[in-house]
Structure formats: C-alpha cells, structure tokens
Amino acid sequence: MPAPVTAANGSEAQRDKLREDPPEKTCLFVRVPNFSYACQAIVVDRVPALLMDLTHVASGDDRALKHQVAATLESVRVLDRETYVHTYLAPAIAADAQPGQFLHIRVSHLTAPLLRRPISILWSDGHERVQVLFKVVRTGTALLAAKREGETVDLLGPLGTPFPYDFARDAVMVAGGYGIAPVYFLGKANRSDHNRRTLIYGARSADQLYLRDELKEAFDEIIYTTEDGSLARKGRVTGPLRDLLAARENLALYACGPTPMLAAVADEAARVAAPPPCYVSMENQMGCGFGACLGCVVRTHEGFKTTCKQGPVFDAREIVFDTAAR
Numbered sequence: 081m082p083a084p085v086t087a088a089n090g091s092e093a094q095r096d097k098l099r100e101d102p103p104e105k106t107c108l109f110v111r112v113p114n115f116s117y118a119c120q121a122i123v124v125d126r127v128p129a130l131l132m133d134l135t136h137v138a139s140g141d142d143r144a145l146k147h148q149v150a151a152t153l154e155s156v157r158v159l160d161r162e163t164y165v166h167t168y169l170a171p172a173i174a175a176d177a178q179p180g181q182f183l184h185i186r187v188s189h190l191t192a193p194l195l196r197r198p199i200s201i202l203w204s205d206g207h208e209r210v211q212v213l214f215k216v217v218r219t220g221t222a223l224l225a226a227k228r229e230g231e232t233v234d235l236l237g238p239l240g241t242p243f244p245y246d247f248a249r250d251a252v253m254v255a256g257g258y259g260i261a262p263v264y265f266l267g268k269a270n271r272s273d274h275n276r277r278t279l280i281y282g283a284r285s286a287d288q289l290y291l292r293d294e295l296k297e298a299f300d301e302i303i304y305t306t307e308d309g310s311l312a313r314k315g316r317v318t319g320p321l322r323d324l325l326a327a328r329e330n331l332a333l334y335a336c337g338p339t340p341m342l343a344a345v346a347d348e349a350a351r352v353a354a355p356p357p358c359y360v361s362m363e364n365q366m367g368c369g370f371g372a373c374l375g376c377v378v379r380t381h382e383g384f385k386t387t388c389k390q391g392p393v394f395d396a397r398e399i400v401f402d403t404a405a406r
C-alpha cells in the first residue's frame with residue numbers, strides 16, 4: 081500500500097496528482113463542533129472539491145505552512161526538572177523562522193499521541209539551527225523531554241504569523257513564564273540603535289525566570305517581577321508596565337504569556353490617552369496547526385479566528401478576551 085498523502089505532508093506533485101485524480105476513498109480528520117477538542121477520522125467517498133480545499137490549505141501560496149522536516153536534535157539543555165531548551169538542525173525552517181512563529185512537533189513515532197505539540201521558536205540562527213524552550217506539562221511534552229541528542233524529530237514549521245515590528249517606536253516586550261520564548265527571539269532579532277527595547281518579564285518566583293544571562297544581550301533594559309518577591313519587584317508585570325506607559329511616549333507593546341496576563345496588558349495599553357499598538361501571542365490548544373480543524377479558534381471582534389494560521393500573534397484590540405481564556 082502506498083504511503084498516505086496528507087494535506088500537510090504531500091509534495092506539490094503529489095497534491096497535483098490528488099487534484100487530477102482524487103482517490104475513491106478519503107480519510108478526513110474532522111473536529112467535532114463543540115469547542116472541546118475532539119478529532120474524528122471519517123472515511124468518505126470521492127470529494128474533489130473538499131480535497132481541493134484541503135490541498136489549498138497546504139499549498140505553496142500559504143505562507144502559514146512551510147516545511148516538514150526530520151530534524152536532528154543537536155543539543156539538549158536542562159534548565160530545571162521540567163524545563164528544556166532543544167536545539168534542532170533544521171536549515172529550511174531556520175531560514176524562514178521569524179519571531180512569534182512556532183513549530184508543530186511530532187513527539188512520538190507511534191500513533192499516540194496523534195496530535196503534534198505547538199512550541200514557539202526561541203531562536204533561529206537564520207540558516208541552520210532553531211531552538212525551542214518548553215515545559216513538561218503532560219504526556220506530549222514528557223515524550224519530547226525524553227528525546228536524546230542525535231535523535232530525529234519530525235518538525236512542521238515555521239507556522240503562524242510573526243510579530244510585526246516597528247522600529248519607529250520604542251519596544252516594550254512583556255513576557256510571562258514560558259512566554260519568554262518568542263519575546264526573546266523578537267528582542268534579539270531586532271537589536272538596533274534605532275529604538276529602545278525594554279523587557280518586562282514576570283514569573284511566580286526567581287527560579288522560573290529563565291535565560292537571564294542571554295536576555296542581557298537581547299534587550300537594552302530588563303525589569304523582572306516575581307509574585308513571591310524572591311527577585312526584583314514583587315507582583316505582576318502590569319505594575320511596571322503601567323509605570324512605563326505613564327512615563328514614556330511613542331511605544332509599541334509585544335506580549336506573550338498566559339491569557340489573563342495578555343488581557344491585562346491589553347487593558348493597560350487601552351487605558352492610555354493615545355493607546356500604543358499592542359500585539360499579543362495567543363497560546364490556545366491546537367490540533368492540525370495549519371487552519372484545517374478549527375480546534376484552536378479564538379473569539380475576535382470580527383468573529384472566530386484560528387490561532388494557528390491567523391495567529392498566534394494578533395493585534396490585541398481584535399481579541400475578545402473574556403472568552404479567549406477558554
């Protein structure tokens with residue numbers, strides 16, 4: 081039996097062949113419409129129109145879907161018992177990666193877990209290597225953490241929208257917990273003399289503020305907050321953010337972290353007389369990762385949008401935050 085061609089992994093030639101000569105039977109993974117994530121595999125008869133639609137999702141004109149590669153895990157850095165930095169050799173992805181985008185990682189060669197896990201790109205050297213920083217949550221991330229240097233890992237990416245970046249404004253980047261990954265990439269990739277890059281980085285305690293040495297290179301100014309007061313200012317990121325917004329002008333905000341933190345950052349931005357642009361990276365749970373299953377939608381003022389393809393980076397004014405924290 082030939083290897084299955086999916087909307088995600090088919091080559092252009094394979095997809096052309098599918099368009100011209102659709103198979104008798106097609107297996108579709110369909111999201112059950114109840115906003116809890118459930119994917120059901122159904123086998124349907126010949127459906128050229130739908131197939132066209134799915135192949136379009138994965139076609140070359142779609143900047144959201146780039147490369148599926150078998151990447152070598154070059155190095156593993158253990159930051160603490162549950163937090164890891166992986167460096168992958170993945171030149172095609174490294175060449176295209178931009179801050180705010182993510183990798184959709186297949187954590188197992190087996191059928192379970194079936195779904196890939198989305199992890200933000202922490203850094204790309206632009207031609208060979210990409211890095212991610214991740215926390216072990218449950219099964220998927222535990223399997224990823226168990227991988228050893230030299231192993232091959234199936235990566236899809238870079239996916240999603242990058243942060244827009246405005247050199248004409250001073251950047252205030254706000255990160256909560258593991259949200260530091262895309263924010264670090266954004267700060268480091270945009271080092272310049274044109275504007276000032278300030279990082280406000282908060283966590284529960286000092287030991288959960290990661291990569292502090294590396295952050296010094298990426299930002300002009302760093303303000304830490306800890307909820308338990310174990311380092312720097314006690315409290316949440318919104319305290320120093322409010323002070324900065326009151327004291328400075330011509331800012332742009334960029335944020336990644338838990339949804340309640342993003343909602344608070346958006347509120348602070350909106351309180352200012354002339355609200356600065358504010359971009360947030362949403363971390364909704366995902367299924368396919370490229371816009372086909374609708375498992376990741378977020379409510380916006382223009383209706384539901386997919387976090388994986390129309391996001392994860394959104395203009396904060398678009399998001400209806402009370403329902404975004406699903």
Ligand SMILES: Cc1cc2nc3c(=O)[nH]c(=O)nc-3n(C[C@H](O)[C@H](O)[C@H](O)COP(=O)(O)OP(=O)(O)OC[C@H]3O[C@@H](n4cnc5c(N)ncnc54)[C@H](O)[C@@H]3O)c2cc1C
Nearest residue numbers: 117195198199200214215217218219220221261363364365
């Ligand atoms: C764009 C994006 C970037 C991210 N970047 C980072 C990062 O840089 N570092 C980091 O540590 N974490 C990041 N995360 C979070 C990370 O993806 C999760 O922690 C990880 O998927 C957990 O996987 P798990 O198997 O360990 O946990 P589980 O909770 O067992 O599995 C989570 C996965 O199961 C599925 N799932 C389970 N329940 C639901 C549901 N109700 N609705 C939809 N799907 C469900 C989804 O595939 C989901 O990804 C990011 C998430 C997103 C969306």
Ligand code: FES
Nearest residue numbers: 367368369374388
């Ligand atoms: S994860 Fe499938 S549409 Fe976003």
